[in-house]
Amino acid sequence: MIAALAAESLRGLRANRLRTALTMLGIIIGVAAVIVMLAVGQGAQSMVSSAIASMGSNLLVILSGASTSGGTRMGFGTIPTLTGADAEAIGELPSVAAAAPTVIEAAQMVSGPNNWSASVTGTTPEFLTIRAWQLAEGVPFTEVDVRSASRVALLGLTAATNLFGPASPVGKTIRIKNVPFTVIGLLAPKGQSLDGRDQDDTAVIPLTTAQRKLFGNRFPGTVRFIIAQAKSEDAMVRAEREINELLRQRHRIREGQEDDFTVRNLTALAETAAASTRIMSIMLGSIASVSLLVGGIGIMNIMLVSVTERTREIGIRVAVGARRRDILWQFLLEALFISLAGSLIGVGLGIGVTHALAAALGMPTVITPWSIGLSFAVAAAVGIFFGFYPARKAADLNPIEALRYQ
Amino acid sequence: MDDLIRLVGVTKAYPVGDAPPVPVLHGVDLRIAAGDFVAIMGASGSGKSTLMNILGCLDTPSSGDYVLEGRNIAELDVDELAAVRLRLLGFVFQSFNLLPRIDVLDNVALPLLYAGVPRRERHRRAEQLLGRVGLQGYGARRPNQLSGGQQQRVAIARALINQPRLLLADEPTGNLDSETSVDVMRLFGTLNTEDGITLIIVTHEADIAAYARRRIRFRDGRIVEDTATEPLA
Ligand SMILES: Nc1ncnc2c1ncn2[C@@H]1O[C@H](COP(=O)(O)OP(=O)(O)OP(=O)(O)O)[C@@H](O)[C@H]1O
Ligand SMILES: [Mg+2]
Numbered sequence: 001m002i003a004a005l006a007a008e009s010l011r012g013l014r015a016n017r018l019r020t021a022l023t024m025l026g027i028i029i030g031v032a033a034v035i036v037m038l039a040v041g042q043g044a045q046s047m048v049s050s051a052i053a054s055m056g057s058n059l060l061v062i063l064s065g066a067s068t069s070g071g072t073r074m075g076f077g078t079i080p081t082l083t084g085a086d087a088e089a090i091g092e093l094p095s096v097a098a099a100a101p102t103v104i105e106a107a108q109m110v111s112g113p114n115n116w117s118a119s120v121t122g123t124t125p126e127f128l129t130i131r132a133w134q135l136a137e138g139v140p141f142t143e144v145d146v147r148s149a150s151r152v153a154l155l156g157l158t159a160a161t162n163l164f165g166p167a168s169p170v171g172k173t174i175r176i177k178n179v180p181f182t183v184i185g186l187l188a189p190k191g192q193s194l195d196g197r198d199q200d201d202t203a204v205i206p207l208t209t210a211q212r213k214l215f216g217n218r219f220p221g222t223v224r225f226i227i228a229q230a231k232s233e234d235a236m237v238r239a240e241r242e243i244n245e246l247l248r249q250r251h252r253i254r255e256g257q258e259d260d261f262t263v264r265n266l267t268a269l270a271e272t273a274a275a276s277t278r279i280m281s282i283m284l285g286s287i288a289s290v291s292l293l294v295g296g297i298g299i300m301n302i303m304l305v306s307v308t309e310r311t312r313e314i315g316i317r318v319a320v321g322a323r324r325r326d327i328l329w330q331f332l333l334e335a336l337f338i339s340l341a342g343s344l345i346g347v348g349l350g351i352g353v354t355h356a357l358a359a360a361l362g363m364p365t366v367i368t369p370w371s372i373g374l375s376f377a378v379a380a381a382v383g384i385f386f387g388f389y390p391a392r393k394a395a396d397l398n399p400i401e402a403l404r405y406q
Numbered sequence: 407m408d409d410l411i412r413l414v415g416v417t418k419a420y421p422v423g424d425a426p427p428v429p430v431l432h433g434v435d436l437r438i439a440a441g442d443f444v445a446i447m448g449a450s451g452s453g454k455s456t457l458m459n460i461l462g463c464l465d466t467p468s469s470g471d472y473v474l475e476g477r478n479i480a481e482l483d484v485d486e487l488a489a490v491r492l493r494l495l496g497f498v499f500q501s502f503n504l505l506p507r508i509d510v511l512d513n514v515a516l517p518l519l520y521a522g523v524p525r526r527e528r529h530r531r532a533e534q535l536l537g538r539v540g541l542q543g544y545g546a547r548r549p550n551q552l553s554g555g556q557q558q559r560v561a562i563a564r565a566l567i568n569q570p571r572l573l574l575a576d577e578p579t580g581n582l583d584s585e586t587s588v589d590v591m592r593l594f595g596t597l598n599t600e601d602g603i604t605l606i607i608v609t610h611e612a613d614i615a616a617y618a619r620r621r622i623r624f625r626d627g628r629i630v631e632d633t634a635t636e637p638l639a
Pocket of ligand 2: 454455456
């Protein structure tokens with residue numbers, strides 16, 4: 001019976017192709033918009049969350065220089081006030097698991113005919129532990145390498161590929177600022193950081209080597225920043241306080257005097273970033289849902305017109321023995337077909353547009369099965385919801401009045 | 407013989423704007439036996455179509471009882487009324503009332519859709535009935551591609567497809583020339599005598615009424631004359 005009524009509905013839709021197509025267009029656009037917006041939102045979210053995951057957990061960063069100095073805002077780290085000894089002392093604090101002093105500068109690297117400019121990080125072995133950075137190949141440098149300022153380097157994947165192509169860089173020699181280094185390890189890829197930098201476009205070398213052999217010596221023994229890891233998430237606040245107290249004491253800062261360093265909770269910053277992309281993605285989704293809703297109202301509009309226009313047809317059907325539910329189903333199925341066909345096409349269009357966006361603008365996008373399922377379900381619900389009122393109106397028509405309708 | 411139809415004091419009044427309802431039928435009492443062939447005559451506006459709509463379960467009386475096959479129609483809900491129209495009644499409208507957007511075959515088969523008959527069987531029976539009303543081979547046409555008389559016969563075929571016990575026809579020859587009218591009335595004659603279908607037709611023409619066995623004259627919503635006659639062959 002339902003199958004026969006479905007056939008009647010399809011016949012009704014076919015009899016008025018243009019109108020059917022236009023009604024469907026509302027749903028098509030709505031569903032496509034939802035798919036695209038969700039894909040963009042999801043893409044941003046997954047980019048942020050993988051950046052956060054690549055950062056390491058429970059991170060604090062201690063920057064040289066105060067956030068304000070004598071009323072004038074200074075760039076962080078412009079005056080290096082931190083030292084390797086500060087880092088060692090921080091590493092010994094009860095709430096801190098490890099700390100690594102770090103200098104970073106861009107430098108030219110050369111291997112044979114290839115040359116490549118990337119950031120060079122000088123640090124201690126703890127750095128890799130704190131950042132949870134694995135080696136894909138080779139071995140990390142050690143305390144001994146730091147003490148003896150040996151010329152060894154760990155290469156990130158991007159830098160390695162640009163210097164050596166697909167071949168393994170381990171055991172090869174590169175020149176950084178004309179100083180020869182032996183590559184002893186290849187770092188596992190980490191992808192983009194929160195601020196969009198390629199974290200694999202780097203070389204990591206011992207701190208002392210960087211300080212003494214690469215980056216001049218304007219402020220001997222100092223570092224731009226120290227990165228530290230708290231023992232646990234709960235220890236973050238305590239670690240921050242301990243570091244503050246320790247550094248004020250070590251730097252002999254008197255009561256009332258301003259800090260010459262700044263401690264930042266990277267994990268909290270990352271969470272803020274994650275929360276704001278989540279909000280952005282919800283907003284994108286909501287905006288798109290509105291167009292789906294408008295599509296639904298379009299269905300109701302057209303169905304109401306259609307019911308009025310077909311009043312006589314309905315009267316005839318009822319007069320020959322159609323029950324209320326037969327009429328109800330016929331019109332409800334028409335609305336449902338429109339919204340289901342519309343959402344099928346919309347899903348296709350949405351996937352197409354998403355791929356086009358990703359290809360043309362390089363936007364990170366993620367299409368998940370649930371976003372397709374969701375927009376499909378919402379479209380079907382919209383069809384039923386907005387189709388029900390016109391269908392009921394049709395089913396409630398009095399046959400005599402309907403037959404008299406001109 | 408058993409009464410197929412019994413009307414007791416049936417009235418119908420239509421509301422017109424804010425004014426009190428205008429009475430159209432004033433207490434109609436009527437019994438019609440199964441197998442009868444009744445012609446209803448009367449001036450325009452006398453309430454014939456109103457009565458037919460009530461008999462056809464398309465409308466309900468304002469007061470009084472309508473008992474069809476022993477069941478009081480006033481006690482049925484809309485879906486039960488629909489079931490009565492589907493199983494028991496065939497209705498031929500004065501203005502045909504065919505669906506313009508579907509072909510003739512589907513128009514004839516329409517009631518069977520609501521009876522839950524499979525498509526193939528629907529079409530087989532519709533084809534058969536088209537043959538019976540002399541429209542073999544017209545199934546694929548749209549109603550508006552047929553003449554008035556042909557459309558009338560399509561409407562009759564549709565009214566017959568669910569094998570009704572009672573066929574109601576409101577001015578079935580109103581739009582037809584005299585020759586086609588004779589064809590239609592002959593068809594009604596055989597439906598009555600050979601298929602045993604009870605027939606009630608409304609007509610303005612005495613020579614059409616002559617095909618019936620019983621003639622009822624209507625004036626201002628009342629029966630003023632009721633005579634048995636020898637039907638024309
Ligand atoms: N829906 C309605 N609302 C108001 N008045 C109505 C309605 N239907 C019929 N009437 C009135 O009821 C009266 C009877 O109408 P009806 O259609 O039964 O007449 P009839 O005998 O069939 O006439 P005709 O021979 O012209 O078809 C008329 O005066 C008409 O105006
Ligand atoms: Mg009439």
